[in-house]
Amino acid sequence: MVEFFIGIDIGGTNVKIGCFDSDLKLIAKTSITTGAGMGAVVVVGNIAEAVHSLLAKAGLSIDGVCAVGLGTPGPAKYGEGIILSSTNMPKFRNVPIRRMLSKKLGKPVMFDNDANVACWGEYVAGAGKEVEDMVFFTLGTGIGGAIVNHGKLLTGCDDNATELGHIIIYPDGRRCNCGQRGCVEVYASASWTAQRATEAVEADAKSSLKEVLEENGEITCKDVYEHLAKGDELAKRITDETAKALAILCINMLHTTEPSRIVFAGGMIAAGDALLDRIKHYFDEGIWTLKKESVEICFAALGEDAGIIGAAALAKQAKQQGKIA
């Protein structure tokens, strides 16, 4: 029988679902509103319905589905299959999501962190294809991280390794929502980029972003990069600060797990070379001189599909290794 794998990527706003063949080629995909406010039972029911409808449209039967991969934000007990809590899905507390989804679909479910899942997607099919050792960052509301070490996702003693957005780079710096001071997230995530620009404009920095704030009542990260392209000095200063923080993060990761490639993903990479070139500049400026480093710093290749591809790929791997029944 032909075998399929389903990849599911639950986010605070949308759930993305993909159906892949055994070579992990995408057959069909869909996206539904998460509707997290309706609680986990409804959400899982909607996801199961969307899976069935996706398969039906593609002329496939659920019987051919070999395994399902699921990625969600943490904190969670991934090993036990439980979402502990979620800043974007407040009704999700101690939800045994793996068991719920597995029961609903009648299929084994592999469950992991959303950053791990997206990282794995890029690793098997995107910007990390040719390497064995990779570090991955998603630049969104926060900063997520994942590490592939010798071809495997790095995990720690519990379920919370590679929370790379909370690496401290300015010990006496800004307070992060996590309670720490000076996390890289506070200097380089999309939401904090917007926040820092807003604060500067409110403190009367000269900038074309002032009009944006007056007209729209807010400055977004996208605004910052648009005004950077137009040569705005404040946008330049904010971007330099962001890029320097990310470069320090790259240097610190190089001295820790020594990747051969560092991949940035997430909405913020739409900023393009204006951001990437600056990260590389600060990396070259900041890295040690003891030896020449050849690590490649680049942007992700798969866009929004990384999560569903990675989830399906992890499901396939777990099935093959007999880790899910």
Added chain:
Amino acid sequence: MVEFFIGIDIGGTNVKIGCFDSDLKLIAKTSITTGAGMGAVVVVGNIAEAVHSLLAKAGLSIDGVCAVGLGTPGPAKYGEGIILSSTNMPKFRNVPIRRMLSKKLGKPVMFDNDANVACWGEYVAGAGKEVEDMVFFTLGTGIGGAIVNHGKLLTGCDDNATELGHIIIYPDGRRCNCGQRGCVEVYASASWTAQRATEAVEADAKSSLKEVLEENGEITCKDVYEHLAKGDELAKRITDETAKALAILCINMLHTTEPSRIVFAGGMIAAGDALLDRIKHYFDEGIWTLKKESVEICFAALGEDAGIIGAAALAKQAKQQGKIA
């Protein structure tokens, strides 16, 4: 036949050599002057001679030696068995040390970084015995680091992972000898602790260390901790700065490989609880509040023997896994 393992730990000043039984129980050990200035051929000859003499004194024959483990400072190509260069052994450039020693002793040699080797010693027989995930730091002239992840030493894409002393914690801070700014080493190694105290006294900080500098022409790290014990305010300030830097390092490692134990080793741990309690204090103060962390921070247990034990243990493991012939 009874089998033995030899562990060798080459440092800039001394070479430590230990002979262990197959349960890694120490049978006999010795130490010789490295004499690095005489070059690699002489040094390797002296080490081989010391091994033979150690075995003879213990009533053992080289025939019973199953494998030899060797630790040296980097940078090196450990996989290829070559020391590239060494700040403390300037005549050691591109030395194929593994092959030289193996030929001289007629035994297979396992070769790794000195911090990795000491970490492995603590892991199998010391402060890391009960855990699977550990991070290890040596606080000496510099700061060395090693990571055990799920029972294995973490390596990267080449031979230079876990250079944890060069993690940047103050991007605009002091210049490190490596060329970077604000490495943790510059705030928390023994030599930089002494240096920072010296600079402060020279800049006229009020301190009982002033007399030390006048009498001895220098302030050592040991002096700083002695004067801390006597209540000197400058020594307290320097130690707080050191402890805070090490605490930030612990937080960053927790968010990266998520160890269940973090172990500090090296000469500086002689400072005892005055240092350890401060590290824990700054860790508790600085760590996020998203979840309660239970990582243990402690000092190493094996003292100077960690390197020879770890080298012998890695040799035994490599032999068993068929990685050295």
